[in-house]
Amino acid sequence: MWNRISYQQKNRFLPLMALAGILLCWVLAFSKTFDALRLNQDLTEQESLRNDISFNPVYTQRKLTALERILKAYQVKEELWSNTLWMKASAAAAKQGATIDYTVLKTQERDTTLAGMAQSLHCYGSFTQLVKVIDTLERTPGIGKLSALQLKGPKDKGNFSGAAAGGTRNAQCVLRLDFRAIANKEIK
Known part of the structure; x- marks a missing residue:
């Protein structure tokens, strides 16, 4: 078809x-x-x-x-923080044989980027002593958290024996530690 x-x-x-x-x-x-x-x-x-x-x-x-857990590590009692930080840092520095200066950071204007409170410590001693102080303070609860550190070598480079024996500060390493904390009104 x-x-x-x-x-x-x-x-x-x-x-x-x-x-x-x-x-x-x-x-x-x-x-x-x-x-x-x-x-x-x-x-x-x-x-x-x-x-x-x-x-x-x-x-x-x-x-x-x-x-x-991170926030809790930063929380401290606001009215006791300065004293607690000073006592625990002093104990850690004394245990390691380092000396310590305590400085409260005060600014003229309130920094709006800064959350919480800030404190600064200056430690003097040998490098080994200062590293041990850092380690001890980093593991210490109730003092906030380490936010910055600066480690400088001795100014008097010729006299290294003075750093170990607690000599002049020019013969010692300098460590600056900055701590941050958040005030917790609920901590008693």
């Missing part, structure tokens, strides 16, 4: 046959591929939301606990 149809009549069936072929391809192959791509995209979004740690309650609780 197809052989008896003229060339012009075959051309009329061509768009219908092409449309039927495209429809057949869509049903057999393309629709399933598009459904698979859509499913892959949905599953990828679900996986990314599940792996997003900001929505994970276990991670959020662990993060909150860590932040509370």
